[in-house]
Amino acid sequence: MMQKKNRAFLKWAGGKYSLVEDIQARLPQANKLIEPFVGAGSVFLNTHYKRYLLNDINPDLINLYNFLKAQPDALINDAREFFSGKRNDEKMYYALRDEFNATQDEYYRAILFLYLNRHGYNGLCRYSLQGRFNVPFGRYKKPYFPEDEMFVFSEKSQKAIFTCLPFEKVFSRARRGNVIYCDPPYAPISKTAAFTSYAARSFGQDAQEKLAELATRTAKKRGIPVLISNHDLPLTRHLYKGADFSMLSVKRSISQNGAKRQPVDEILAFFPASKTIGSKKKKNAVIASTPSQLP
Structure with missing residues (x-):
């Protein structure tokens, strides 16, 4: 029987909640998921x-995760106040968005990032080229405060390390016995569908x-399996x-025009791990451990 699924506490374009079972079924056993x-x-x-090594290029996201891991009670308590009726207001939203873009206080920034995620349009996360968060007000009747989901995330994150690095650097941290799962910004269906402003830099071809x-x-070369x-x-x-390859029966509609x-x-x-790597390594190790022939 499938255990109860845990929902992410953030709204997220392209989130993997509905695909978790398919992804789980294809991830091999390992001592760490990267x-x-x-x-x-959602996959985490x-x-x-x-253990987990969890990375994202968005520093605001990783900042929030680190505070939630380290001090969940304080963060959840302080964030709760931002979900009162008076803050679900267009003028207030834009004032707080300006504060978010101006503040250097990382703790306050974490709280505001959660507020903007739940009160902004469609839970989008988008920045201008200057790095300013620019998602418009969402006009929701009563944005949900994800208290339970945040506590679940915090508890599970005790097994995780969060980093904010380019993906290449994260690959270099992987070791044999780990498995890597990649959910990159998706390749665009068409030229107009390119959605690349998620963090203030693009993820192109x-x-x-x-x-x-x-x-x-x-x-192939390092013996570490990868799923994308x-x-x-x-x-x-x-x-x-x-x-x-495995095809997924997900139907994600891309066009803004409903009829189209x-x-x-x-x-x-x-990409399964190559099996031949261990034997090569052992041979090299034997050669390396023989005493030097030099006088």
Whole structure:
């Protein structure tokens, strides 16, 4: 019987809550799960590894996670006040958004990031090129305060280390016995669908190619398995050639025009760990341990 699923406490575009079972089924056992693109953390919350390395390029997200891990009672208590009726107001929202963009206080910034996530339009996370959070007011009747979900996240995060690094650096931290799951910004369905302003820098085709190369190399040369999710497109099939593919029956509608909405499938690409690496390493170790022939 499937255990109760845990929901992320943040609203997140492209969150993996509905796909957790499919992803879980394809993740091998390991002593640590590494996520270079953790997002709202649905996979982290619904898997059972001893340890986690969770990374995201968005410093506000990682800042919030670190405070929630270290001092959940204080953070949840202080954040609760921002979910009162008087703060669910357009003028107040824009005033607090300005405060968020101006403040250097990391604790206050963490609280405001949660407030903006739940009161802003569609739970989007978007920044201008100057790095200013610019999501408009959401006009929700009564934004939900995710207290229970935050406590669950905090408790589970005692097994996790959070980092804010480029994905390549996170791959370099992986060791044999770990598994890597990647949920990168998805390859665009069309030129107009490109959504790249999630953190104040874009994730274009170069980054998609680099990630695919890194996944292939990490599995083949370093013996560390990698699983990647993305849109099921000719581009992604080409980039992940050599991986084991699983199609997912997710229907994510992309077009803003309801009549033109096309369901788009997703793909999971699994790069299994190469089995030959251990034996090569041992041979090298024997050579290295023989005494030097020099006089």
